[in-house]
Amino acid sequence: MPTPLNGIRVVDLTRILSGPFCTMLLGDMGADVVKVEAPGEGDPIRHAGAAVEGLSWYFAAFNRNKRSVVLDLRAPEGREVLAGLLGQADVLVENFRPGVLAEMGFDDARLQALNPRLVVASINGYGASGPYADRPAFDFVIQAMSGFMSVNGKPDDAPLRSGLPITDLVAGLYAAFGIVNALHARHHTGRGQRVEAAMMNGIMSMFAYLASDYLATGVSPVRCGNDHPITAPYGLFHTADGVIAVAPSTEAILRRFLRELALEHVLEDTRFQTNNLRMRNRADLDALINAQLQSDGQENWVRRLNKAGVPCGLVQDIGQALSDPQVLHQEMVVEMEHPGHGPVRMLGFPVKLSDTPCQLRYPAPPHGAHTQQVLQDWNIAAATLQTTSVTTE
Structure with a gap:
């Protein structure tokens, strides 16, 4: 069955959550997502959350439909192989601190020289410029800084974080949205472009009437618990x-x-x-x-x-919601066989396309399992393979 992003090649340098969520969405839509991981333990999420038969289901859910390549990007040989991949890719996704990619030798000029059609997507905390650009960012801190926590909780209680890592997820979603738009624009311009999704910008864009009312009146919204801030009863x-x-x-x-x-x-x-x-x-x-x-x-x-x-x-609690007949009818809980680990259940596809639906194609990959296969598929020279610090684990 055809998929919307069939034939699109994505080099994924991300880890933890915001970036892997973005590239999971692209993989669900059919892109060939190559997850580049460091030697050793790879993405830290491989060892986070509840594990069954030695497999983190958190990692399995956010890294489905991807292939794993191990490259030591601290070594010149690893960076050379990455350059070869980027020369043939459609999309690069990274969630390093601003400037780290350039420090590795892949600034805008180098990326343009390698592949002028490359869409380069960066996910970060506060944006690549401005007084906070260099600050380390984490979901909890962005929830606090953005004003999001200030409107959660009861009026007399302290500000409250969301139970979900909401700023990570929103940034990943916006990055995927921006990437698809940049790929569409490339049909007209013939060129790639830079896409940026900052956690702070993303969550603030969700403030809806809360921001509108403040901008109109100059009065910040207050916490109102489960009551609606502008409608009653509700x-x-x-x-x-x-x-x-x-x-x-x-x-x-x-x-x-x-x-x-x-x-x-x-x-x-x-x-x-x-x-x-x-x-x-x-x-x-x-x-x-x-x-x-x-x-x-x-x-x-x-x-x-x-x-x-x-x-x-x-x-409903999460268990009740995931067992709800409507949720099950909508296939928002899916199951996939993981070799060596058995069936793994995970969340399904929230976007339903009638002619080119999302698909489960690959389980989350073992660390480095596809290194040789990907480099051969992408025509990285055999001589290069013999001299790089590429590993398959």
Whole structure:
């Protein structure tokens, strides 16, 4: 079956999460992703997270659809082989600190000379220029610096990090998006270009109405827990046997919600006639809603409210979500056989293409397993193979 990026060659110099997530997305779309790792232990994620039969399922999930090559890029011979790969690649992805690639001998001028059609994608913390460009970056720190933590948590509690490594993932997603756009632009210009995705920029682009309201008013948003910062009622509510999440985001949906609870009349109350008034008197309105919800349990309220056209759901843990019939129907949990390790389950493909769907083609590779194969496929000269510090493990 054809894939969207069939024939695209990607040299992947990334490790940990943001870069491997980006190149996983490209591999899922059919690109030939060659993961270049250092001798020794390679990507640290090979040894992180829960392991089954000696295999990190964290590594297996983010490095599927890739082949592994081991090169010692501190040695001239290893850098020579990398130059040979880059001369034939369509895309280079790296997540070093800004300037490290140039220090290795691959500055923009060298890359342009090697391959003017090469798309060079860099993932970093703060961007390649500016006063913070040289700072080391990690998801937790970027969550703090960006303002993201400041709006998470309850009003009287400390700022709260996301349970997900959200800034890494957003940066990887934007990098993949930028790469695909640069490849499309190459059809028109005949040239590659540089793509940059910074963790700080990426997460700040997700602030939506929080940023818009600050830019309009000069007032920073405050933490409001599970309540919506600009709409009421909206959040978690208490039924007879547990909480449910309800999102009445428009006046029409709010009326459906209150009608189902036999509370539509409260909209005549002067405290609740507009959204601004409801925001000011949120606690009073929530108390009325919670009292009505005590008449039935979670499952019945979720069924009744969704049938009435009110977005509503259970608060599920990850295990419940990954077992949810809708999630399973959408194939968001997939299984792949790993030689020597048995079947490995991982998250599926969030983007569904009707004619050229994403595919599971290769399991995450053993360290250096494809070194000789890749260099032969990419026509790196046999004489070079004999003199480099390339290893297969």
